[in-house]
Amino acid sequence: MTGVRELGYVVYxxxxxxxxxxxxxxxxxxxxxxxxxGGFTLRFDEKAYRWIIVEGPADDLARSGYVVGAxxxxxxxxxxxxxxxxxxxxxxxxTARGVDRIxxxxxxxxxxxxxxxxxxxxxxxxxxxxxxxxFVTGIGxxxxxxxxxxxxxxxxxxxxxxxxxxxxxxxxxxxxxxxGIVADLIFLHxxxxxxxxxxxxxxxxxxxxxxxxxxADIVDVGRAYExxxxxxxxxxxxxxxxxxxxxxSFYVVTPSxxxxxxxxxxxxxxxxxxxxxxxxxxxxxxxxxxxxVSELVAATSDAHPSADSAEKSDA
Numbered sequence: 001m002t003g004v005r006e007l008g009y010v011v012y013x014x015x016x017x018x019x020x021x022x023x024x025x026x027x028x029x030x031x032x033x034x035x036x037x038g039g040f041t042l043r044f045d046e047k048a049y050r051w052i053i054v055e056g057p058a059d060d061l062a063r064s065g066y067v068v069g070a071x072x073x074x075x076x077x078x079x080x081x082x083x084x085x086x087x088x089x090x091x092x093x094x095t096a097r098g099v100d101r102i103x104x105x106x107x108x109x110x111x112x113x114x115x116x117x118x119x120x121x122x123x124x125x126x127x128x129x130x131x132x133x134x135f136v137t138g139i140g141x142x143x144x145x146x147x148x149x150x151x152x153x154x155x156x157x158x159x160x161x162x163x164x165x166x167x168x169x170x171x172x173x174x175x176x177x178x179x180g181i182v183a184d185l186i187f188l189h190x191x192x193x194x195x196x197x198x199x200x201x202x203x204x205x206x207x208x209x210x211x212x213x214x215x216a217d218i219v220d221v222g223r224a225y226e227x228x229x230x231x232x233x234x235x236x237x238x239x240x241x242x243x244x245x246x247x248x249s250f251y252v253v254t255p256s257x258x259x260x261x262x263x264x265x266x267x268x269x270x271x272x273x274x275x276x277x278x279x280x281x282x283x284x285x286x287x288x289x290x291x292x293v294s295e296l297v298a299a300t301s302d303a304h305p306s307a308d309s310a311e312k313s314d315a
Contacts, residue, residue, distance in 0.1 A: 002074040003166015004066040006141025007196045008119040009049055010211060011063035012256065013056035019255035020053050027227050027252070028213065028262065029131040029220070033122060036096075044135040044213065048098055048122040050142045051211075059256035061208040063104075065097070065114040066165070067141065072117045076103050079164055089114070108157045109150045111207055130227075133217030136266070140193035146185070146209040149201045154186065157199060161188055170195045170269060171244050172278045183282060187244060192268040194245035210236075210251060210259035214266050221248060224262050228252045238293050240286025243279055251287070 014020050017039065024030040024042045033041035033049045041049035054062065068075050079086045089102035098120035105113050126134075137143075149157065161167045167188035174184045185200035202209050215221060225239060228250075236251040236259045249263025288296075 002071040002078055003068075003164075004075070004115070004190050005069050006067045006139070006191050006193075007064065007143065007145065008047075008067040008116065009052060009065040009142060010061060010145065011052040011054060011065070013054050013058040013060060013062040014256050015055070015057055015059050016255050017053065017055055023233065023255055024051065024053075026130075027231060027233060028224060028260065029128040029135075029215075031126060031128060043122060043126055044128075044142075045126050045137040046121055047137075047142075048120045050119075050137075060206050060258065061111065061145070061147075063112045063114055064145070065116060065119070067117070067119055068115050069117055072101070072103070072115060075115065075165075079105060082164055084160075084164065086115075108152045108160050109147065109207070111147065130223070131215065131217075132219045132223070133215055136214040136216050136264070139191055140214075140266075140268075141191060141196060143214060144193065144196050144198065144212045146198040146200070146202075146212075148204050148207055148209060149199045150207075151201065154199070158186075161197065166190060167197065168271065169276050170274070171276055173244060173280070173282055174278060175280055175282050185282075189269055192270070194247075194267045194269055204258070206258045208258050210261050212247070212249070212261040212263060214247070215262070215264050218248065218264050221250070221262060221264050224252075225250050235290050237287040237289055240288070241284045242287075243281055243284040246284075249287075 021040065025032065030042040030044045033043040039052065039054040042051040042053065044050055076086050084105055086103050086105045089104055094100060094102050097116065099116045103115045107113055162169065167190050170187040170189045172186050174182060176182050183200060185198050187195035187198040189195050228235060234253040236253050239250045241248050246265060246267040247263040248265050249261050251259045251261050253259050
């Protein structure tokens with residue numbers, strides 16, 4: 001098969017480099033890989049980078065880097081044979097990414113995609129002073145991202161991601177959030193990670209809704225959750241779990257306005273036995289938005305004022 005093997009990295013264009021450094025390193029437990037004029041890279045495993053942060057006004061996803069392996073030339077040939085415009089990147093771009101060759105193309109939503117054989121390794125091991133365990137990458141790549149379909153028909157982006165890039169459908173979730181308001185997302189995988197990319201017509205001005213990073217230890221989810229709360233970093237959704245990938249996670253808003261899902265326990269797919277299903281709920285439990293949690297806490301305090309007073313006196 002000549003499709004992509006994993007999501008190797010993403011490039012984010014951000015307006016506040018300092019806020020992003022604090023967010024990635026102090027809150028999420030990542031590590032600066034390299035600083036360059038107008039940005040820096042973030043590491044969370046043995047690779048030289050997983051996130052590339054560049055300064056600019058977009059505050060959004062700028063590029064997605066997919067690892068293809070030895071089949072890079074074959075995939076490029078297939079894309080071109082299907083009429084897709086694929087351009088070989090110049091020496092400057094290849095040097096910046098630390099690769100011998102790189103190709104770029106654009107998906108039906110207008111997202112820029114980079115195709116490489118491999119992501120370069122870092123010269124030093126990855127360590128994080130605030131993690132109890134480690135990030136889960138390896139064969140599953142850097143994580144997953146959920147992209148906004150931008151009104152593009154599902155058949156059109158599946159013709160690109162499934163039929164040309166080689167992704168397989170994991171499952172679909174269709175949930176009526178309110179009368180007349182329906183969430184309809186499709187999840188795609190290219191390795192055992194339950195999904196590497198997902199798409200939906202989400203009410204967002206951004207190209208990306210979120211990027212998921214996975215940790216191996218549930219303790220690190222709890223500690224990251226508390227760090228974000230203590231730092232006043234806005235949460236999109238509090239702790240919860242998804243019914244399809246079984247990820248226990250929370251969603252924190254980045255300094256650029258889209259989110260990061262921080263979780264553990266993600267489900268793995270065996271293509272030999274996997275059956276595509278359609279589910280009717282985005283969340284098994286939890287993942288409540290902040291305003292709902294605040295209302296529930298306030299209601300609890302109103303219903304049990306003596307307990308609230310006891311907590312204050314204990315403090």
